[in-house]
Amino acid sequence: MGRRVLVTGLGSFWGGRVAQTLEQDPEVDVIVGLDTREPSVPLDRTEYVRVDENYSILSRIVRATQVDTIVHTFLVVDSNQVPASQMHDTNVIGTMNLFAAASQPESRVRNVVVKSSTLVYGSTPADPVWFSEDTRRPAFPRLRVERSLLEVEGYVRDYATDNPHVVVSLLRFSNVLGEDIVTPITRALDLPIVPAVFGYDPRVQFVHEVDVVRAIMHVLDHDLGGIYNVAGDGLLPWSEVAAICGKRLGPLPPVGRRLVASTLSRLGIVDMPTELIELLTYGRGADNRRLKEAGFAYRYTSAGAVHAYADAARLRRTVGRRVSYHYERDVEQFFRHSPAVVRDQA
Amino acid sequence: MVAEKRSGRSRPPLVAVPEPDADAHGGRYAAGEAGGTGTAAADGADAGAPISAPTPDGERLSDVDEWGRSQHLRDILAKLYDPLYERWFRVEWEGFDKIPRTGGALMVANHAGAIPTDAPSIMHGIERDLHRPVYGLADEVFKRIPLVNLGWSRLGGVQAHPDNAYRLLREQQQLVMVFPEGARGPGKLYRERYQLRRFGRGGFVQIAMRAGVPIIPLAIMGNEETMPIVFKIPAVAKALGVPYAPITANMLALGPLGVLVPFPAKLRIRVLDPVVLDVLPDQPRYSRSRIMDTSEDIRHAIQADLHDMLRHRQSVWFG
Numbered sequence: 001m002g003r004r005v006l007v008t009g010l011g012s013f014w015g016g017r018v019a020q021t022l023e024q025d026p027e028v029d030v031i032v033g034l035d036t037r038e039p040s041v042p043l044d045r046t047e048y049v050r051v052d053e054n055y056s057i058l059s060r061i062v063r064a065t066q067v068d069t070i071v072h073t074f075l076v077v078d079s080n081q082v083p084a085s086q087m088h089d090t091n092v093i094g095t096m097n098l099f100a101a102a103s104q105p106e107s108r109v110r111n112v113v114v115k116s117s118t119l120v121y122g123s124t125p126a127d128p129v130w131f132s133e134d135t136r137r138p139a140f141p142r143l144r145v146e147r148s149l150l151e152v153e154g155y156v157r158d159y160a161t162d163n164p165h166v167v168v169s170l171l172r173f174s175n176v177l178g179e180d181i182v183t184p185i186t187r188a189l190d191l192p193i194v195p196a197v198f199g200y201d202p203r204v205q206f207v208h209e210v211d212v213v214r215a216i217m218h219v220l221d222h223d224l225g226g227i228y229n230v231a232g233d234g235l236l237p238w239s240e241v242a243a244i245c246g247k248r249l250g251p252l253p254p255v256g257r258r259l260v261a262s263t264l265s266r267l268g269i270v271d272m273p274t275e276l277i278e279l280l281t282y283g284r285g286a287d288n289r290r291l292k293e294a295g296f297a298y299r300y301t302s303a304g305a306v307h308a309y310a311d312a313a314r315l316r317r318t319v320g321r322r323v324s325y326h327y328e329r330d331v332e333q334f335f336r337h338s339p340a341v342v343r344d345q346a
Numbered sequence: 347m348v349a350e351k352r353s354g355r356s357r358p359p360l361v362a363v364p365e366p367d368a369d370a371h372g373g374r375y376a377a378g379e380a381g382g383t384g385t386a387a388a389d390g391a392d393a394g395a396p397i398s399a400p401t402p403d404g405e406r407l408s409d410v411d412e413w414g415r416s417q418h419l420r421d422i423l424a425k426l427y428d429p430l431y432e433r434w435f436r437v438e439w440e441g442f443d444k445i446p447r448t449g450g451a452l453m454v455a456n457h458a459g460a461i462p463t464d465a466p467s468i469m470h471g472i473e474r475d476l477h478r479p480v481y482g483l484a485d486e487v488f489k490r491i492p493l494v495n496l497g498w499s500r501l502g503g504v505q506a507h508p509d510n511a512y513r514l515l516r517e518q519q520q521l522v523m524v525f526p527e528g529a530r531g532p533g534k535l536y537r538e539r540y541q542l543r544r545f546g547r548g549g550f551v552q553i554a555m556r557a558g559v560p561i562i563p564l565a566i567m568g569n570e571e572t573m574p575i576v577f578k579i580p581a582v583a584k585a586l587g588v589p590y591a592p593i594t595a596n597m598l599a600l601g602p603l604g605v606l607v608p609f610p611a612k613l614r615i616r617v618l619d620p621v622v623l624d625v626l627p628d629q630p631r632y633s634r635s636r637i638m639d640t641s642e643d644i645r646h647a648i649q650a651d652l653h654d655m656l657r658h659r660q661s662v663w664f665g
Contacts, residue, residue, distance in 0.1 A: 127491035128507035129413060135509060138609025199492020203414055240408045254492040282489065285412065 002029035006067040006106075008055070008098065009074025010048055011037030013084045013181055014115060017213045018071055019046045032065050035074065038213075038327035045336065048327070053086060054093040059101040062109070069111040070102060071216060075152060077117045078184055080265055080273040081146040091148045092155075099159040102166075111167045113219055114156050115212075117203075118286045119151050120172060120231060123278045129203075132287040133172070143275050155197040160225075162258030169219040174286050175279070177305040178209030179312040186190070186309065187271045194242040195261075195270055195280070198251035201233035202283025208300035208308055228288035228294070232302035238280055244303070245310045257281065384551045413481060413514070414499030420473065423501060427470050434610045435568065437467050438665065441617035443456035445553055445562060447476055450515040451620070452554045453523045455564035456542055456648055457531030459573040460592040463608055464566045468615065469502060472525055481514055483524040487588060515557035516627065526550050526641070530590035536574035536595070538654060540567075542649045550643035551623070553635070558627030563618040563644050565651040614665035616651055 005022055009015035010033025022028045023044050033039065039048055050106075051057060065187065074094060076087045093304050095114075102109040121131040122138035141147050153170060160168035175185055207215075207230055215230045224242040244247050254259050261272035288298070300308060335341055409414045431437050445451070457464060469480040482498075483506035489495045503512050506524065513519045525531055526545035534543065544612060554561045575592040582591035596604030621644060625632060 095604060125495075125505070126507070127488040128505065128509040130509065130513065132509070139506070197492075201496050203410070203412065235412045236406065237408060237410050237414075240406070240410065243407050301404050303406050305404070308406045
């Protein structure tokens with residue numbers, strides 16, 4: 001019997017991509033995707049279930065579908081994206097309910113992958129240049145999104161401890177760049193003048209969007225278990241990132257930078273969540289050697305990811321962003337369940 | 347290479363399906379071709395849209411390394427600093443040969459002067475004559491201050507975190523410099539000159555033990571007189587969040603210019619015999635008493651050599 005996979009956050013960039021990749025895998029029998037939003041990418045056989053933010057019907061879904069694998073990509077890592085209370089509901093309450101459902105006695109879950117972020121290390125002057133998975137963060141987490149993700153990781157650890165028969169992998173992704181993804185960083189780099197903090201030029205690290213999906217699949221395929229940083233090789237200064245994109249820097253004042261950034265964000269001029277302005281002040285590096293030792297080969301370095309983004313951005317300037325897919329419930333249901341559709345060509 | 351890649355696939359995949367065993371070097375872009383576990387065209391609608399060939403290794407535009415150091419900027423600074431080193435401070439070394447030409451080593455020195463001249467002099471002298479970089483470990487206060495953090499980092503300064511020191515010394519076998527007195531050294535008053543402060547908690551010894559590198563003590567004479575502190579204003583320091591806010595003799599003598607201009611005291615740097623720690627590297631813990639004893643021994647050795655050098659000094663300005 002093949003794998004039965006539950007993907008959370010199917011409507012998100014990552015959920016959709018992971019589901020698409022899983023669909024290509026003949027070993028995967030069933031893919032169930034949860035989200036509050038409809039999928040944003042075309043999917044052939046993934047079943048989409050609309051849920052509320054904190055997944056209150058989750059235990060029923062886990063029981064009914066008998067999933068053995070959970071890919072938890074539905075975590076908010078951008079504090080400007082949703083209001084604070086919703087971030088708490090999605091991240092902390094959502095994860096809590098997910099693991100509550102996965103640990104019920106009749107659960108068949110044997111494999112869990114959680115997509116966390118290197119945000120859990122923070123970005124402060126006391127930091128080492130490289131954070132390994134075991135480095136204790138030197139500064140107390142002050143940002144809401146950092147605390148939220150640390151709470152999520154707490155639930156992941158508890159679940160892993162209580163369920164030693166389940167392979168739990170916690171992946172901490174560095175900032176993602178690539179051809180398609182839109183984040184506060186890409187929005188900053190899309191501006192005619194790229195925001196920076198005066199008097200600072202921190203080194204930042206990126207992972208390419210392709211490597212994100214590949215890393216998730218790698219830990220699934222190899223039943224790795226444990227905590228892994230996922231980040232491209234090398235660090236490069238923010239000024240160089242802007243230079244690769246052919247942009248000039250516009251420095252914000254270092255004192256009161258958070259206030260300035262949040263005011264500009266509120267006015268809609270930039271999208272600079274607090275965690276980004278702190279990253280652009282102090283930078284962050286995550287040591288990626290543990291995942292490499294586990295057999296993963298990155299396709300892109302940090303600088304390579306920036307170049308890939310810059311190339312794609314240049315193309316977009318001419319042809320615009322591609323039309324996105326629209327989910328049509330009836331059409332999707334027809335193709336999946338109508339007796340009129342000839343399936344199983346193999 | 348690039349042209350070949352572009353022509354190799356006219357309809358490139360937007361999502362490469364993970365191939366766990368894909369070779370990192372060959373076939374990096376082979377995902378779209380037969381033989382892979384499959385190819386997912388992410389978006390049926392845009393499979394025809396050409397995207398440019400990605401640049402996996404990514405050409406770098408600057409030479410800033412992972413620690414923030416730029417050899418290019420160091421070379422520019424060396425041109426500017428060399429006259430100061432040669433003519434103003436007239437730096438003289440004793441026992442320069444004891445500094446290794448290869449391999450990791452941790453240099454520790456006494457630290458003095460409101461804006462210490464010892465760090466740039468040591469770094470400049472070694473980089474000029476041994477042609478190898480020197481990384482200086484510094485307190486996080488450097489990383490906090492705008493512009494200062496940038497200059498310090500580009501010129502070889504690194505946040506004094508044990509993980510940074512270990513990586514530099516053990517994995518990269520670099521020369522690293524640290525002032526174990528920290529801000530207590532430069533922050534002392536002129537009447538306390540050449541009296542070494544506490545050497546922290548001996549963290550530098552522990553790092554050298556873990557990294558398996560020798561410690562090279564340096565005794566520096568003259569730095570105390572380049573920018574002597576007459577008195578300090580703790581309230582200002584507290585308000586600015588810096589370790590000390592001094593009124594220096596330079597400020598009293600030269601006015602606002604004195605904030606930055608050091609007196610031309612003669613700098614003498616004596617390299618003491620390297621201390622080789624007879625322990626296994628990479629242990630999780632080392633004996634606390636051993637660490638503290640070694641730390642105290644090194645402090646006493648530097649103090650004794652400073653006294654010896656001072657005994658022979660004829661003049662503050664001419665050595």
